[in-house]
Amino acid sequence: MTRYFTEDHEWIDVEGDTGTVGITDYAQGQLGDITFVELPEVGASVSKGDSVSVVDSVKAASDVYTPVSGAVSDANAALADQPELVNTDAEKGGWLFRVTLSDPAELGGLMDEAAYKVYVESL
Amino acid sequence: MSEISNPDDDMDLDVVEPWLLPLDVWHRAKGGRMVEFAGYMMPVQYEGIIAEHLWTRENAGLFDVSHMGQLFVSGEGAEAALEAVLPIDLSTLLLGAVRYSLLLDENGGILDDLMVARWAQGFYLVVNGATKWDDIGTFRELLPDEVTLNHLDDRALLAIQGPKAFAALDRHVSGEHPLSALTFMKGGRFSLGGVEAWISRSGYTGEDGFEISLPSEAAGHVADLLCGEAEVKPAGLGARDSLRLEAGLPLYGHDLSSETGPVDAGLQFGVNKRRRVEGGFPGAARVQADLANGTARRRIGLALEGRMAAREGAKIFSGNQEVGIVTSGGFSPSLQHPIAMAYVDTALAAEGTALSIEMRGKRLDAKVVSMPFVPHRYHR
Numbered sequence: 001m002t003r004y005f006t007e008d009h010e011w012i013d014v015e016g017d018t019g020t021v022g023i024t025d026y027a028q029g030q031l032g033d034i035t036f037v038e039l040p041e042v043g044a045s046v047s048k049g050d051s052v053s054v055v056d057s058v059k060a061a062s063d064v065y066t067p068v069s070g071a072v073s074d075a076n077a078a079l080a081d082q083p084e085l086v087n088t089d090a091e092k093g094g095w096l097f098r099v100t101l102s103d104p105a106e107l108g109g110l111m112d113e114a115a116y117k118v119y120v121e122s123l
Numbered sequence: 124m125s126e127i128s129n130p131d132d133d134m135d136l137d138v139v140e141p142w143l144l145p146l147d148v149w150h151r152a153k154g155g156r157m158v159e160f161a162g163y164m165m166p167v168q169y170e171g172i173i174a175e176h177l178w179t180r181e182n183a184g185l186f187d188v189s190h191m192g193q194l195f196v197s198g199e200g201a202e203a204a205l206e207a208v209l210p211i212d213l214s215t216l217l218l219g220a221v222r223y224s225l226l227l228d229e230n231g232g233i234l235d236d237l238m239v240a241r242w243a244q245g246f247y248l249v250v251n252g253a254t255k256w257d258d259i260g261t262f263r264e265l266l267p268d269e270v271t272l273n274h275l276d277d278r279a280l281l282a283i284q285g286p287k288a289f290a291a292l293d294r295h296v297s298g299e300h301p302l303s304a305l306t307f308m309k310g311g312r313f314s315l316g317g318v319e320a321w322i323s324r325s326g327y328t329g330e331d332g333f334e335i336s337l338p339s340e341a342a343g344h345v346a347d348l349l350c351g352e353a354e355v356k357p358a359g360l361g362a363r364d365s366l367r368l369e370a371g372l373p374l375y376g377h378d379l380s381s382e383t384g385p386v387d388a389g390l391q392f393g394v395n396k397r398r399r400v401e402g403g404f405p406g407a408a409r410v411q412a413d414l415a416n417g418t419a420r421r422r423i424g425l426a427l428e429g430r431m432a433a434r435e436g437a438k439i440f441s442g443n444q445e446v447g448i449v450t451s452g453g454f455s456p457s458l459q460h461p462i463a464m465a466y467v468d469t470a471l472a473a474e475g476t477a478l479s480i481e482m483r484g485k486r487l488d489a490k491v492v493s494m495p496f497v498p499h500r501y502h503r
Contacts, residue, residue: 032172035432035461036430036461038431054483056454058173058453058456059167059172059364059453060434061432061434083430
């Protein structure tokens with residue numbers, strides 16, 4: 001399994017042709033208390049860069065963009081009752097959705113963990 | 124991901140560099156996350172908005188509201204001159220009493236909402252931070268030369284709010300009268316940790332609490348004293364906003380503007396009885412007409428189904444007809460569901476009316492409810 005990051009603070013774990021997407025711990029820290037997560041429909045066809053999910057915090061709503069194109073294969077049902085999982089476990093239990101990748105070459109444009117760390121420190 | 128910007132959060136200010144509060148270093152040392160608001164760098168949160176919100180409802184939160192404008196009106200004829208500018212009846216405002224009032228334009232539109240207190244030598248006013256420069260201009264224009272307007276910009280303003288605010292503050296206060304002599308909307312001069320302070324039993328959270336005006340250079344000392352009490356934690360702008368929303372209190376620039384008048388905003392109490400009859404303040408004709416005839420729309424509270432919050436600017440529908448707009452909205456930490464303040468057609472403003480709110484292409488079900496959303500617990 002390989003983990004990639006975007007400049008918009010999403011992470012994606014790729015195993016075979018399935019990518020699991022969430023927002024980074026840095027991102028949840030910036031957003032503060034998350035009160036609601038709008039998830040994409042399973043089966044929806046999405047293109048890299050589309051806003052497919054929305055994370056609502058006490059103060060504001062934030063778009064989540066899919067880092068890859070493909071079909072949404074799963075969404076994290078646990079977030080319906082426990083949106084705060086995105087705060088407490090952003091990079092694991094607080095995952096948002098899964099995508100079956102249609103173009104794995106898109107991963108080439110993403111950052112690895114070390115590069116993302118440098119990127120966050122530059123902000 | 125990126126923040127969906129709220130148009131009114133990006134205020135167009137003439138100043139490039141934000142000002143620093145007297146407690147700037149203190150906030151940063153406490154872990155405050157600083158954001159620009161009303162031209163100042165201010166703490167939006169320390170440990171988290173929900174934690175600070177709930178702590179304030181159960182214990183006491185300390186808020187720095189030093190960005191707000193503290194003004195002092197004095198001199199010969201100050202009372203009559205101020206009545207010509209504000210729809211307030213100062214003849215019933217006793218020494219030390221505090222009252223909510225409104226600064227209106229010639230058309231009766233709201234330029235700001237403010238607090239007026241009677242001090243021995245004149246009147247102490249607290250106005251909103253984002254509007255204080257315009258307010259000062261308006262007062263200077265409308266007050267005669269023999270009346271003096273001082274901007275008390277060497278003073279900080281702290282608010283300690285919550286059911287345990289009294290106990291925590293009382294340990295550090297001495298004065299001619301005990302702190303317990305103050306009831307809601309009453310104030311007086313006290314010594315607070317050795318510092319001269321004007322303390323009033325007031326605030327903007329719906330809880331019992333106090334607002335403390337003190338010299339800026341003493342603010343750090345007093346903030347440390349109060350936060351040294353087990354009941355008190357610092358609370359930021361984020362919690363202040365969610366608390367005031369639950370308390371049904373409007374926020375200028377969002378729920379109030381020059382497009383709204385006292386009557387549609389539900390703030391008739393800000394126009395005192397004698398003044399409703401006598402007039403003689405800016406916009407009196409419109410206010411009197413609105414009081415007599417009612418208004419086309421009204422400020423109301425909405426409780427939403429589900430967990431998705433409605434935000435400022437969201438359109439409100441009754442069936443397919445657009446009937447209003449959300450002016451403040453968010454998740455209520457105390458009620459655990461989203462709430463909103465809005466203006467809707469008066470015919471649809473009755474409690475229990477079912478409406479829907481358009482958010483990101485979806486329709487959220489909502490119901491008109493009475494405000495405050497969370498009951499006030501003032502010490503009357």
